[in-house]
Amino acid sequence: MNKIKNDLFLRALKQEVVPRPPVWMMRQAGRYLPEFRALRDKYDFFTRCQTPELAAEITVQPIRRYGMDAAILFSDILVIPQALGIEVQMKKDFGPYLPHTIRSQKEVDAIQIPDVYESLGYVMDAIKLTKEMLNDEIPLIGFAGSPWTILCYCVEGRGSKSFDKAKEFCFTQPEAAHEMLQKITDLTILYLIEKVKSGVNAVQVFDSWGGMLSPSDYQVFSWQYINQIVEALKDYAPVIAFGKGCWFALETMAQSNVSALGVDWTITPELARKFTHHKVTLQGNFDPSRLLSPPAEIKRLVHQMIDQFGKDKYIVNLGHGILPNIPLENAQAFIDAVKEYA
Numbered sequence: 051m052n053k054i055k056n057d058l059f060l061r062a063l064k065q066e067v068v069p070r071p072p073v074w075m076m077r078q079a080g081r082y083l084p085e086f087r088a089l090r091d092k093y094d095f096f097t098r099c100q101t102p103e104l105a106a107e108i109t110v111q112p113i114r115r116y117g118m119d120a121a122i123l124f125s126d127i128l129v130i131p132q133a134l135g136i137e138v139q140m141k142k143d144f145g146p147y148l149p150h151t152i153r154s155q156k157e158v159d160a161i162q163i164p165d166v167y168e169s170l171g172y173v174m175d176a177i178k179l180t181k182e183m184l185n186d187e188i189p190l191i192g193f194a195g196s197p198w199t200i201l202c203y204c205v206e207g208r209g210s211k212s213f214d215k216a217k218e219f220c221f222t223q224p225e226a227a228h229e230m231l232q233k234i235t236d237l238t239i240l241y242l243i244e245k246v247k248s249g250v251n252a253v254q255v256f257d258s259w260g261g262m263l264s265p266s267d268y269q270v271f272s273w274q275y276i277n278q279i280v281e282a283l284k285d286y287a288p289v290i291a292f293g294k295g296c297w298f299a300l301e302t303m304a305q306s307n308v309s310a311l312g313v314d315w316t317i318t319p320e321l322a323r324k325f326t327h328h329k330v331t332l333q334g335n336f337d338p339s340r341l342l343s344p345p346a347e348i349k350r351l352v353h354q355m356i357d358q359f360g361k362d363k364y365i366v367n368l369g370h371g372i373l374p375n376i377p378l379e380n381a382q383a384f385i386d387a388v389k390e391y392a
């Protein structure tokens with residue numbers, strides 16, 4: 051693999067001393083960008099994911115505009131249930147909809163792990179094309195949902211405030227739930243290894259709904275599966291685990307072979323460092339709604355956040371995905387604040 055010209059992000063993952071921390075934003079390729087909305091009006095969601103030229107173009111859109119220190123491949127975590135043969139629709143103003151939910155042992159038994167290239171080869175093609183377009187300027191991040199977060203959608207069939215049907219499935223049919231979680235884990239491992247072989251420089255696991263579980267249930271239904279992914283990937287590429295609302299698990303997570311842990315804005319940088327014993331690189335944790343503050347205020351808060359985390363072993367990011375209603379100049383202020391940090 052060629053040397054990446056701006057390797058701040060990879061150096062932060064290796065815990066090297068850097069002149070300033072790297073910056074990227076979760077969901078940086080998204081609806082706040084007019085150039086993204088233009089493509090969104092022309093092509094439906096999964097067409098954008100499945101057409102390498104479109105996925106690659108959408109991936110580099112935010113980079114062209116703002117010059118982040120890493121790109122994240124445009125795709126979705128729900129390509130995994132699709133590859134498992136579970137239909138996924140993306141409904142306008144509603145979000146994901148899975149008409150045939152998985153709620154019984156029989157339905158779990160029927161699920162088969164597909165060949166990664168046959169079912170998800172389009173992602174590998176998108177990676178190769180994106181790597182060409184990025185021209186080794188910055189690293190490319192690949193991602194997957196955590197097995198628990200994917201199970202949430204498969205069982206619930208849609209987004210939810212509480213994911214109580216997913217939890218009910220785990221608590222009343224634990225054998226079926228664990229079999230399902232293991233199938234998702236097995237495919238996710240094959241998928242992420244193939245992504246690394248296709249060119250991504252690091253992978254992130256999004257556990258968006260980990261915080262729905264109690265600390266003890268989190269270990270049983272989420273972390274043990276994420277940790278299998280970490281163990282399987284660690285010799286291929288750095289792994290970032292992001293558990294939204296999972297501050298209570300940071301101490302356990304920091305004892306694993308992750309290269310970095312994502313944190314949301316419900317924990318202070320000081321506490322996140324304390325729970326992780328300063329052992330791992332941390333990524334986060336600007337409140338996405340804080341990007342609605344005036345640009346000067348955003349810059350002040352970003353500098354304060356870097357001071358609190360410390361410039362090393364740190365990747366500047368939001369605490370969750372960027373919101374669609376963020377003004378362009380406010381996103382600019384966020385990125386610029388990091389580049390101006392000295």
Ligand code: CP3
Nearest residue numbers: 076077078079080095122123124125126127145256258371
């Ligand atoms: O970060 C990036 O820029 C890369 C692209 C990316 C998307 N989805 C594109 C997308 C990433 C990393 C994801 C991950 C994802 N998808 C997660 C985990 C991260 C998180 O936000 O918690 C989850 C839970 C999903 C499932 C999903 N996909 C939902 C709930 C929705 C609808 C809600 C929404 O934000 O609109 C999607 C659709 C989706 N995935 C969009 C984008 C840009 C918006 C819809 C569209 O473009 O038509």
